[in-house]
Amino acid sequence: MTATTGAAQPAQPERPGRSDGVCSEFTVFTKIKPGEADALREDLATLSDATNDGRVHAAVRQIGTLHDARHVIFDNDTRFMFASVFDGSWDAYIDDFAKTVVGERFDKVFSHSEGFPGVTDPGVKDWFVAHQAPAGVFVSAYPDLTVQQIFKDHRVDEAFEEMLDTPEFRAALDNPANAELVASPAFQKLMEEAAA
Incomplete structure (x- = not known):
């Protein structure tokens, strides 16, 4: 049993943004430094190219909580929006x-925003909070699935699909010893889902 001291536990600061199940939205609007919209556009193009070379996807996989992200320059090249969906805190x-x-x-892209202190600066969270605007409505298509669960479901699906194509699986389906399993509603549902 844990003793209670009566001391207040440090609370996690309240952060803006809406959630739907395990998914939360994060939307930041910034002012682009005068004359830097084209440089920002170039850095975004480089980021997009890096996405295609696999390093960014590997890093996103390492982070393991990012569902999606988008960057938008708007208001005649004066403002910038970063929006994403993530799991966890x-x-x-x-x-x-x-x-x-x-x-x-992130540092390179946001360096074109007025006042950005850098992603490793102790004040970066305060800066993001000051520039974050919660969505009026946020809905996730899969509110109960984390990125990690989606990755796992995808791996299981690939393995199952691969197994379906083996002669050993076909032989197991045709084996009279497995007739009861094959006829079960759960197995039938699984096969229907695999065929869809």
Whole structure:
């Protein structure tokens, strides 16, 4: 049994943004430094190219909580929006970016925003909070699935699909000893889902 001391536990600061199940949204609007919209556009193009070379996807996989992200320049090249969907705590999400190649790219992209202190700066979370605007409505298509669960489900699906194509699986289906299993509603449902 744990003793209670009566001392107040440090509370996690309240962070803006809406959640739907395990998914949370993060939307930041910034002012682009005068004359830097084209440089920002170039850095975003480089980020997009890096996405195609696999390093950013590997880093996103390492972070393991990012569902999606988008960057938008708007208002005649004066403003910038970054929006994403993630799992878990807001603070851990921001911290995780500094630990991978994504953090370097985040720094490069946001360096074109007025006042950005850098992703490893102790004040970066306050800066993001000051520039974050919660969505009026946020809905996830899969509110109960984390990124890790989606990765796992995908791996299981690939393995199952691969197994379906083997002669050993076909022989197991045709084996009279497995007739009861094959006829079960759960197995039938599984096969229907695999065929869909």
